[in-house]
Amino acid sequence: MCYNRKHMNDRWCDLVLEGGGVKGIGLVGAFTEISKAGYSVHRVAGTSAGAIVGSLIAAGMPAAELLDLMRTLDYTKFRDEGFLDRLGVGGKSASIILEQGVYEGKYMRDWLAKKLEGLGVRTFADLKITDPWAKNVPPAQRYRLVVVASDVSSGRLARLPWDYERYGLDPDKQLVADAVRASMSIPFFYEPVKLGGRTLVDGGMLSNFPIDLFDNTPDWPTFGIKLSAKPDANLVPNSTKNTYDFAKALLATMINAHDQMHVDDPCTAARTMFVDTFKVKATDFDITKETQTLLYQNGQAAAKKFLDSWDFAAWRKLCKK
Secondary structure, three states: OOOOOOOOOOOOOEEOOOHHHHHHHHHHHHHHHHHHHOOEEEEEEOHHHHHHHHHHOOOOHHHHHHHHHHHHHHHHHOEEEOOOHHHHHHHHHHHHHHHHHHEEEEEHHHHHHHHHHHOOEEHHHEEEOOOOOHOOOOHOEEEEEEEEEEEEOOOOEEEEEEOHHHHHHOOOOOOOOHHHHOOOOOOOOEOOOEEEEEEEEEEEOEEEEEEEEOOOOOOOOOEEEOOOOOOOOOOOOOOOOOOHHHHHHHHHHHHHHHHHHHHHHHHHHHHEEOOOOOOOOOOOOOOHHHHHHHHHHHHHHHHHHHHHHHOOHHHHOOOOO
C-alpha cells in the first residue's frame, strides 16, 4: 500500500521506472514529488535509465540528493570510446562488427558503483528484504531492486537478481552496478554484457516498462513512471520507405509492442504517471541544462497531477484482478 503520512501510517508502494536514456531526469522529477507527498517505496524495478535511477532509490538516496547528482552529471562522458572507436567511422564500424557495440559503458558502470558504495550498497545482498511482509514472497525475489535486461541468447527477459540462479550465479554475490550496466546496453550503441556465456542487452528490447512485475503482492499498488506524455505515445507512424527505415521500424515495433499491451489496459494506465519528454531522444547526451530542467519539471507535474487524484481503494475495486 502506498501511503500519504497525512492520512495513513506504515503503508507502502512499489515503483516501476521506464527506460529512456538521458530522459531519465524526468523520473527524478516524479520521484521528488512522490517523496514530498510523504510516500514511501518498498521495491523498485527499472530498465536502462530506470535501472540507474531505481538503483539509487533502492539504495536509499534522498530525492534532493538524487536531483543534485543528476543535474551535475556530465552525460557526454557516457559516450566512452575504446581504441577502435577513436579511429573514425571505420573504427566504429569495426567496433560494431567485432565488439557488437560502439561505446564501452565503463564510465557509467564505474560512476554508479562509486555512488552506490557511498550509500553502503555493493552487491544485491545489500538490498535484501528481511521484513516480515516478505515471508510470502519467493526467496529469490526478496530484494529491494529488480534490474530488467534482455537475454538475447535465450530470447527471454532477465530480471536481476531474480534470475541469476538461471546463470549458475549466487545473486547475493553479484554487483548491482554490473546488472545496471547490462540493462543499459542499447543495441549497437553500447557493447553488450556477457553473463554465464549468454549475451545481455538493454531491457527495453523485451520490456521497457514491466508494470506487472510486483503484482504478486496485492496489498499495495505498483506505481509506474513512463517517459511519454500519454498512453498512446508509442503509437507513432514508422516510415518503411527504404531498408534502413524498415529496420528501424522493426526494432521500434518489437520494443514497444509488448509494453503497449500493458498500457492499453485501463487498470495499468490508471496507476501510471506519464511524463512528457517532448522530442528528446534517449541518446541525446549533449542535452542542455535547460532541457534537463524542463524534463525534471515535467516529471514533477505528472506525479503531482497523478497523486492529487489517486485513490487506491477505488483502483483496487475497479481492477480486482
